[in-house]
Amino acid sequence: MHTEVLNISKNECTICQVETCLTFNPFVEHLKERIATEKTLKSEFYRYVLERFEHDICIDLDMRPTDAEKYREMLELIYSILTPPIANEKEFHWALSTPVPDKIFFSTEAFYDFHSSHHSNLYALNVSKNEMFSDRQKRFIYNLILERMYGFSSAIKNELLFSYEDPETGLSRYFNIQTDARFVEIELNGELPELSFDTIEPYLHSHTSLELIEKVIPLNIFKFKGFSIITLTDVTLTHALENIRTELVNHSANEEEQYAHIISSLKSLAESPGIEFGLMPFLTINNEPIFDNDECSRSILLKAAKDFNLAEETFDAIIDDYNQNPRPIFFNSITNEKIGKFPFCRF
Numbered sequence: 001m002h003t004e005v006l007n008i009s010k011n012e013c014t015i016c017q018v019e020t021c022l023t024f025n026p027f028v029e030h031l032k033e034r035i036a037t038e039k040t041l042k043s044e045f046y047r048y049v050l051e052r053f054e055h056d057i058c059i060d061l062d063m064r065p066t067d068a069e070k071y072r073e074m075l076e077l078i079y080s081i082l083t084p085p086i087a088n089e090k091e092f093h094w095a096l097s098t099p100v101p102d103k104i105f106f107s108t109e110a111f112y113d114f115h116s117s118h119h120s121n122l123y124a125l126n127v128s129k130n131e132m133f134s135d136r137q138k139r140f141i142y143n144l145i146l147e148r149m150y151g152f153s154s155a156i157k158n159e160l161l162f163s164y165e166d167p168e169t170g171l172s173r174y175f176n177i178q179t180d181a182r183f184v185e186i187e188l189n190g191e192l193p194e195l196s197f198d199t200i201e202p203y204l205h206s207h208t209s210l211e212l213i214e215k216v217i218p219l220n221i222f223k224f225k226g227f228s229i230i231t232l233t234d235v236t237l238t239h240a241l242e243n244i245r246t247e248l249v250n251h252s253a254n255e256e257e258q259y260a261h262i263i264s265s266l267k268s269l270a271e272s273p274g275i276e277f278g279l280m281p282f283l284t285i286n287n288e289p290i291f292d293n294d295e296c297s298r299s300i301l302l303k304a305a306k307d308f309n310l311a312e313e314t315f316d317a318i319i320d321d322y323n324q325n326p327r328p329i330f331f332n333s334i335t336n337e338k339i340g341k342f343p344f345c346r347f
Contacts, residue, residue: 002112003068006104009133019223026183026226065105093232099224174239180229187223240265
């Protein structure tokens with residue numbers, strides 16, 4: 001586990017727009033609730049951790065991220081409770097940050113290595129290119145205030161989809177970065193402004209009215225106390241499949257670009273730039289396959305059949321067999337028996 005401070009904001013010079021306090025108190029309160037309700041042996045572990053926090057440190061401590069090493073043992077206890085027992089820190093991307101995500105002060109080896117290696121090359125996909133880190137941070141703050149103080153829940157979750165190009169393969173990979181704020185408490189200093197649903201409705205649906213909500217709810221009356229949990233999940237498989245679906249139904253896009261995007265997504269799925277792919281539309285008339293030269297020009301299988309003068313009947317039989325029983329076919333070695341059954345193997 002690492003206690004070095006990692007700045008989430010890349011090279012942007014920002015300050016948090018709301019007062020914050022990095023403290024363990026919300027987590028301790030959570031432990032007390034779990035001890036009161038837990039009926040299994042876990043309660044003994046929770047009780048042990050609670051005693052350590054109550055006797056070894058000041059719970060209401062206003063900790064600085066740079067002090068994390070002083071509390072390493074406590075932070076490791078938090079990690080033990082909040083993560084699966086079989087999680088391997090060398091593979092599990094998990095970290096603790098300030099209440100409003102700005103600085104990470106405790107992270108697994110996997111998260112630390114990923115941040116150190118790829119952070120400058122990550123590109124957010126589900127935010128506008130012109131949106132600064134400070135804007136995303138402010139949206140996080142207002143989302144939490146609206147949920148905790150007013151009971152308004154936004155349909156947009158506290159997560160970001162990032163992409164980066166793997167330097168080893170040259171392929172795009174996609175990661176979902178999610179922030180868990182369950183151990184963040186909001187302290188109100190003053191009177192809570194009145195807020196109607198009609199006023200907040202545009203923000204809840206589209207997040208386009210940030211300036212409007214700033215005028216209605218000033219941030220100087222709130223204080224965020226506790227810490228946030230950040231997890232990073234590889235969603236390359238899901239996103240690559242979604243990319244392929246999007247290209248297949250997009251009839252207005254450039255065909256060459258569509259083809260390139262689909263092939264790139266297929267290579268990302270295979271996790272190898274060395275695997276070649278070919279696409280062939282499956283067109284039929286009266287249940288008979290039709291192979292148009294232009295539409296099928298990118299098919300590796302059809303090109304090989306033509307280059308080696310494979311009989312049309314044989315090729316049609318192969319296609320018909322696949323049509324009756326679509327499935328992937330793998331060959332680790334080529335034998336005469338396999339060539340007899342799948343003539344294209346001789347290519």
